Amino acid sequence: MRKYFSGVIILALLTMLVSACSGGSSGDSASSTDTSSDASQTSSGQPKDGGNLIIGVAADPVILNPNYAGDRVSLTIDQALYAPLFQVNNGKKTFYLADSLEPSADNLTYTMKLKSGLTWHDGEKLTADDVVFTIDKILDEKQNSMLRGNFIIGGKPIKAVKVDDTTVEFKLPQVSPAFEATLVQVSPIPKHIFENEADIEKSPKNNTPVGSGPFKFKEYKTGEYVTLDRFDNYFGGKPHLDSVTYRISKDANASNLALQNGEINMKYVDPQDAATIEATGNFDMKNYSEGRLSYLLFNEKSDTGLLAKKEVREALSYALNREELIQVAYTSPDYADPAKSFVTPDGLYHDNNVTTYDNDVNKAKELLQANGASGMKLRFIVSGGNKAQEAISLYVQQKLKEVGVNVEIQSMDASAFGDKFTDPNASDYELAAGGYIMGFDPDAYSILYTTGSDSNYNHYSNKEVDELFKQGAGEADTTKRGEIYKKLQETIASDAVIYPIAYTKTIVAVDKKYGGLDEAVLKPVVIFEDLSKLYLK
Amino acid sequence: MRRLIVRRLLQTLPMLFFVSIVCFILVKVAPGDPVRSFVTPNMHAADIERIRHNLGLDKPAYIQYFIWLKECLTGNFGYSLVNHKPVLGQIVERLPATAGLMASAIALAVILAIPMGLVAGANRNRWVDKLVNMIAYIGISLPLFWLAILLMYFFSIKMHWLPSMGMRTIGTNSALDVIKHGLLPCVVLAIGFLTVYVRYIRSSTISQLKEDYVQIQYAFGSAKRIILFRHVLKHVLLPVITLLGMSMGDLVAGAIVTETVFSWPGIGSLGMTAVRGMDYPVIMGITLFSSVLLILGNLLADILYGIVDPRIKTTR
Numbered sequence: 001m002r003k004y005f006s007g008v009i010i011l012a013l014l015t016m017l018v019s020a021c022s023g024g025s026s027g028d029s030a031s032s033t034d035t036s037s038d039a040s041q042t043s044s045g046q047p048k049d050g051g052n053l054i055i056g057v058a059a060d061p062v063i064l065n066p067n068y069a070g071d072r073v074s075l076t077i078d079q080a081l082y083a084p085l086f087q088v089n090n091g092k093k094t095f096y097l098a099d100s101l102e103p104s105a106d107n108l109t110y111t112m113k114l115k116s117g118l119t120w121h122d123g124e125k126l127t128a129d130d131v132v133f134t135i136d137k138i139l140d141e142k143q144n145s146m147l148r149g150n151f152i153i154g155g156k157p158i159k160a161v162k163v164d165d166t167t168v169e170f171k172l173p174q175v176s177p178a179f180e181a182t183l184v185q186v187s188p189i190p191k192h193i194f195e196n197e198a199d200i201e202k203s204p205k206n207n208t209p210v211g212s213g214p215f216k217f218k219e220y221k222t223g224e225y226v227t228l229d230r231f232d233n234y235f236g237g238k239p240h241l242d243s244v245t246y247r248i249s250k251d252a253n254a255s256n257l258a259l260q261n262g263e264i265n266m267k268y269v270d271p272q273d274a275a276t277i278e279a280t281g282n283f284d285m286k287n288y289s290e291g292r293l294s295y296l297l298f299n300e301k302s303d304t305g306l307l308a309k310k311e312v313r314e315a316l317s318y319a320l321n322r323e324e325l326i327q328v329a330y331t332s333p334d335y336a337d338p339a340k341s342f343v344t345p346d347g348l349y350h351d352n353n354v355t356t357y358d359n360d361v362n363k364a365k366e367l368l369q370a371n372g373a374s375g376m377k378l379r380f381i382v383s384g385g386n387k388a389q390e391a392i393s394l395y396v397q398q399k400l401k402e403v404g405v406n407v408e409i410q411s412m413d414a415s416a417f418g419d420k421f422t423d424p425n426a427s428d429y430e431l432a433a434g435g436y437i438m439g440f441d442p443d444a445y446s447i448l449y450t451t452g453s454d455s456n457y458n459h460y461s462n463k464e465v466d467e468l469f470k471q472g473a474g475e476a477d478t479t480k481r482g483e484i485y486k487k488l489q490e491t492i493a494s495d496a497v498i499y500p501i502a503y504t505k506t507i508v509a510v511d512k513k514y515g516g517l518d519e520a521v522l523k524p525v526v527i528f529e530d531l532s533k534l535y536l537k
Numbered sequence: 538m539r540r541l542i543v544r545r546l547l548q549t550l551p552m553l554f555f556v557s558i559v560c561f562i563l564v565k566v567a568p569g570d571p572v573r574s575f576v577t578p579n580m581h582a583a584d585i586e587r588i589r590h591n592l593g594l595d596k597p598a599y600i601q602y603f604i605w606l607k608e609c610l611t612g613n614f615g616y617s618l619v620n621h622k623p624v625l626g627q628i629v630e631r632l633p634a635t636a637g638l639m640a641s642a643i644a645l646a647v648i649l650a651i652p653m654g655l656v657a658g659a660n661r662n663r664w665v666d667k668l669v670n671m672i673a674y675i676g677i678s679l680p681l682f683w684l685a686i687l688l689m690y691f692f693s694i695k696m697h698w699l700p701s702m703g704m705r706t707i708g709t710n711s712a713l714d715v716i717k718h719g720l721l722p723c724v725v726l727a728i729g730f731l732t733v734y735v736r737y738i739r740s741s742t743i744s745q746l747k748e749d750y751v752q753i754q755y756a757f758g759s760a761k762r763i764i765l766f767r768h769v770l771k772h773v774l775l776p777v778i779t780l781l782g783m784s785m786g787d788l789v790a791g792a793i794v795t796e797t798v799f800s801w802p803g804i805g806s807l808g809m810t811a812v813r814g815m816d817y818p819v820i821m822g823i824t825l826f827s828s829v830l831l832i833l834g835n836l837l838a839d840i841l842y843g844i845v846d847p848r849i850k851t852t853r
Contacts, residue, residue, distance in 0.1 A: 142591070148584050149581035149583075202621045222631060223631060223634070223801070224703050224800070224802045227707060247800075248802075249703075251797050254702060254798045263700060263702055415567070415569025415815065418573060422573075
């Protein structure tokens with residue numbers, strides 16, 4: 001009796017606590033929508049100067065130096081701190097530090113002109129010397145830059161040569177149409193700062209970075225925030241905002257609350273949370289393609305050898321329904337476009353009109369029967385806690401059961417999953433859910449699908465595909481190159497190498513008080529391409 | 538006494554050595570690869586191998602350990618494999634945030650736990666005892682991250698009384714501001730400690746009340762309150778000293794969950810990032826640092842015991 005009584009009290013207290021909170025929410029949200037409508041009435045569309053922006057990020061930046069930045073947060077902050085040479089959106093170039101980039105007639109030399117009068121944040125001149133220095137340091141084997149591999153073509157490095165203060169020539173060892181996609185990743189680092197550093201990666205000078213972007217470094221409080229101030233001499237014009245702060249918040253739930261509380265003005269949100277944030281009415285929700293493909297991996301090297309047969313992979317594809325899968329994994333078709341080609345829509349020569357094996361249970365059963373594979377058992381590895389992967393695996397398990405295939409889901413720790421997924425010899429699983437972002441030049445995909453490549457996690461091998469990738473890499477004629485990659489997309493699709501699920505989108509919530517979102521250009525990973533264009537309404 | 542301290546300090550060294558070996562083995566046995574944290578899919582295998590070699594990660598694990606140990610003995614705790622900053626510097630940089638938060642949480646917990654435990658123990662099975670027990674049970678059963686989110690939702694989002702994240706308002710540096718930011722995480726952590734302390738103090742009070750000296754005080758006609766706070770309290774404080782000694786490790790290890798939820802820039806959140814990236818120099822640094830404090834804390838507790846309770850001194 002006593003125990004029962006205290007149990008009741010606990011329950012009563014808990015319900016009081018919970019209801020107090022939810023009761024508060026209904027009253028308060030009404031008042032907050034009032035204020036926001038007031039604000040929109042008074043605000044005009046004119047860009048105003050002044051104000052701050054707080055961007056929520058999920059981790060500390062690893063290193064604020066574009067030669068080393070590989071993590072999302074460093075890349076995001078570097079985008080405001082260091083101006084790129086140029087950027088590419090939907091195949092169109094926007095020039096930043098560069099003024100033009102022209103290939104020679106034989107496509108072996110690219111001449112780049114820099115804008116004149118460029119300066120670093122500390123007032124020093126930014127010249128061709130800095131660009132050449134940056135490329136040299138990327139190529140330097142002692143400097144551990146992760147961009148190095150891209151500057152090696154056929155075993156030989158690309159050379160950068162200074163012609164005059166604003167002109168740089170890039171000499172390629174062989175024709176490479178993918179060169180522009182390589183150069184787009186480069187943001188020059190200042191020679192006068194790093195000239196005498198033996199190991200740039202470990203240099204304490206990375207703690208007070210000097211860049212050339214719209215915002216300059218002000219302070220970094222470890223674990224708290226990074227603040228950047230307006231750079232008045234930015235070549236693209238003085239930025240509207242006074243400062244941008246990147247606030248570090250590792251817990252997704254907590255940072256969503258901070259967003260609603262106004263302590264963060266802009267951040268990525270998960271599809272699962274998007275509806276809640278949108279319902280507050282205080283945020284512009286921007287969905288945009290990240291150039292990412294989410295797919296189901298067929299491991300052809302598995303010890304059972306079941307998936308090495310094309311017909312079996314076809315049968316498994318027939319058993320699944322892409323629309324349902326998108327609904328299950330990404331909660332709404334708004335957040336993911338159905339995928340058929342292995343090239344993402346932002347990629348050159350992307351073609352989604354390729355062979356697909358659309359949902360047909362009877363065909364799936366027939367094919368399995370004919371290939372002696374009905375009743376087979378497949379192992380699906382999942383990174384525990386990854387919501388999308390877990391949803392995909394459960395859906396696949398249920399759908400394949402309908403065609404008589406048993407799927408055993410093996411959930412594992414994220415790093416164990418990573419080890420297994422990338423291990424070129426892993427043969428103890430058949431299925432996994434993966435995703436990749438490869439950039440706009442289709443040559444980048446060769447490492448995923450050519451025989452024996454380290455990143456060919458499917459262990460797919462097709463001589464025709466190998467040959468086509470080789471041709472595509474060295475073909476300078478755009479029409480011919482386009483045909484090669486169209487053929488590749490068709491071959492890989494009809495071979496059912498992977499089951500493409502969706503081109504996923506990311507969702508960014510931006511406080512409605514900010515304008516200029518379209519001019520700033522939404523960009524995968526780094527959110528905005530040019531933060532100087534954002535302003536307070 | 539001096540011999541005791543010297544002996545205990547000498548015992549510390551093999552213990553730390555052992556801790557470092559176990560920690561290193563665990564990190565190496567765990568799946569994952571520190572190189573992966575900066576590998577991108579379009580890096581070439583040869584480049585990845587070159588970076589692995591430059592970082593010394595291609596050597597056998599035991600050699601990596603001895604290299605680390607050698608550096609460690611010369612006072613160099615190495616560089617993070619992920620951001621390449623010195624490990625010691627990173628720990629020292631975050632230490633004030635963690636130590637301040639943990640110390641105030643433990644202090645708050647002790648201050649609340651002593652009267653609660655005493656009163657509950659003295660009124661065993663009455664309503665006060667039930668209430669205290671219930672609070673303790675709720676505290677133990679509630680996941681702290683959930684409690685954290687709940688408090689954050691109420692005090693920050695709904696009432697706007699307190700900030701929900703971080704340690705400072707951006708760009709400012711005032712003590713009052715830090716205290717305001719620290720209040721919620723401090724309360725959450727204190728609830729975590731409190732529930733453990735209360736139960737210790739309660740059971741200790743119950744057993745003390747059965748002692749002869751209490752009966753004699755009753756016989757002399759002392760009031761219950763005076764017996765409790767003047768006589769029993771002294772004895773009850775003994776286990777509190779042990780508890781505090783054991784909490785010394787927490788002072789530097791931080792609280793991974795609470796610090797992460799409140800974006801508190803302490804060692805707990807540094808440790809979590811390090812574990813995710815398999816950044817073993819940082820993991821080893823934090824483990825060793827908190828082991829040293831734990832050992833010192835226990836030593837301090839033992840010395841205090843000797844001072845507070847002369848019986849222990851004579852038995853040694």
